[in-house]
Amino acid sequence: MDDTHYSISEAGKLVGVESHVLRYWEDELQLNIPRNGKSHRYYTGLHIRLFQKIKELKEKGYQLKAIEQVLNKMLEGDENVDVDEILEDSFDVGQLKRLLGYLKPYRKRFFSVGFMMLSASAFTMLIPQFFQKVMDVCIPQKDMKGILFYSFLTLLAALYSAVSLRYKIKHTNLIGQKIIHDIRYDIFEHLQELPFSYYDDRPHGKIQVRVVNYVNSISDLLSNGILNTITDLCNLVFIILFMLMLNVQLTLVCLCGLPILAAVIIFIKRKQRKAWQIQSNKQSNLNAYIAESINGIRVTQSFVREEVNSGIFNKLSSGYRQSWMRAVMYNFTMGPSVDIISALTTAAIYVLGVNWMLTGEADITVGVLIAFTAYIGRFWAPINTLAGFYNSLLTAIS
Numbered sequence: 001m002d003d004t005h006y007s008i009s010e011a012g013k014l015v016g017v018e019s020h021v022l023r024y025w026e027d028e029l030q031l032n033i034p035r036n037g038k039s040h041r042y043y044t045g046l047h048i049r050l051f052q053k054i055k056e057l058k059e060k061g062y063q064l065k066a067i068e069q070v071l072n073k074m075l076e077g078d079e080n081v082d083v084d085e086i087l088e089d090s091f092d093v094g095q096l097k098r099l100l101g102y103l104k105p106y107r108k109r110f111f112s113v114g115f116m117m118l119s120a121s122a123f124t125m126l127i128p129q130f131f132q133k134v135m136d137v138c139i140p141q142k143d144m145k146g147i148l149f150y151s152f153l154t155l156l157a158a159l160y161s162a163v164s165l166r167y168k169i170k171h172t173n174l175i176g177q178k179i180i181h182d183i184r185y186d187i188f189e190h191l192q193e194l195p196f197s198y199y200d201d202r203p204h205g206k207i208q209v210r211v212v213n214y215v216n217s218i219s220d221l222l223s224n225g226i227l228n229t230i231t232d233l234c235n236l237v238f239i240i241l242f243m244l245m246l247n248v249q250l251t252l253v254c255l256c257g258l259p260i261l262a263a264v265i266i267f268i269k270r271k272q273r274k275a276w277q278i279q280s281n282k283q284s285n286l287n288a289y290i291a292e293s294i295n296g297i298r299v300t301q302s303f304v305r306e307e308v309n310s311g312i313f314n315k316l317s318s319g320y321r322q323s324w325m326r327a328v329m330y331n332f333t334m335g336p337s338v339d340i341i342s343a344l345t346t347a348a349i350y351v352l353g354v355n356w357m358l359t360g361e362a363d364i365t366v367g368v369l370i371a372f373t374a375y376i377g378r379f380w381a382p383i384n385t386l387a388g389f390y391n392s393l394l395t396a397i398s
Contacts, residue, residue, distance in 0.1 A: 011043040015051040028064045046298045106175045113171050117231045120164035123157040125238045128374035135367030183215050206288040232382030257345040264337045272330035279327040282320040342380045
C-alpha cells in the first residue's frame, strides 16, 4: 500500500492541475484532507487517484454536483450490496451428481463409517428386546444369571455404539475438511478464469461468501447429511421391523402419527427453506458491505462518510438479524412438533396397550409394552432428520 505523503503543490503536479483547483474541489466536494503537525495539508496515493478520477470526470463534462453523486455511489456500492440474490432454482439431479463427485475419492472411508454406524444401530435396536426378556422371563423366574447376561449384552451394545460414534465423528470431519479443500480449490481456480464483467457486477464480499460460507454448508451436507440419511433410513426400517415383531396392533397405532407429522413438515419446511435463503442473502449483503468498507476506508474518511456508512451497516445488520431470527423460529418449531406427536402416540399406546393387556384382546405383556415404548422414542428422531435432509439439500445447492 502506498503511504507516501505529498504536499499540495506536489499533488497538483501529479494530478495535472493547479493547487488552488485542488483546494476548490476539496471545499465543494467536502473532502476530508488530513493535516500534519504544522496544520499543512498532506496527500496520499489514494488522494491522488481520487483527484485524478475527479479530473477525468470534469474533462468528460461532469459538473461538481454530478461528480459528487458519482463518487458517493462508488463509495456506497449499495446498488449491488443490498440486492438479494435469487435462489429459486428448481431441483437439478445433475447438480447432485456433480456434488457427489467430490465424495468419490473418499468413498472407502465413507463406506467404512456407514458400516460402523449401521452395525451399531442394529445392535442397539436389540436393547429393548433385552428389556422385554428381563421383564417377561427373568424377573418372574427370579433368574439373576439371565438378568446379568442381558445387562452384559446391553453394555456391549452401548460400548460398540460409543466406539462407532467416535469413529464417525473423526472420519466425517476428515472427509468434510478434505471436501472443503477440493471445492474451494476448484472455485478459486474457476474465479481466475472469469471475465472482468463478473467482478464489476458483484461486490467482492459476496464472492467471498460463496467461497467460504456456502462451501461449508455443501461440505457438511456431503460428509454428514448423506451419511446420516442412509443411516436413518436403515434405522427406520430396523425399528419398524422390530415393532412389527413385538406387536402389529401397537405398530399401527404408532404409525397413525405419521400423517400428522407429514402435514406439519410440509407446512414448516417450505417456509423454512425460504427463510434460510433470505437469511443467506442478508448475510451475503452484510459480509459484502463489510469487505467493501474496509477496502475503501481511506476514501470513506476522505469524504467524512463515517456516519453515513455506519447507518448503511446498521440497516444491513438489522436485516440479517431479523432474517436469522425468523429462520431459527421455524427450526425450533419442528422439534416441539415432533415431541408433541411422539408424546400423543406414546400416550395412546400406553392407554390402548394397558387396556388390551387387561382385557386379553391382544398378546401384550408388560415387557412388550416397555420394549415398544423404547422403540417409539427411537422412531421419530430419524423421521425428523429425513424430513430436513431434502430441504437442506435444496438450500445447499441453490
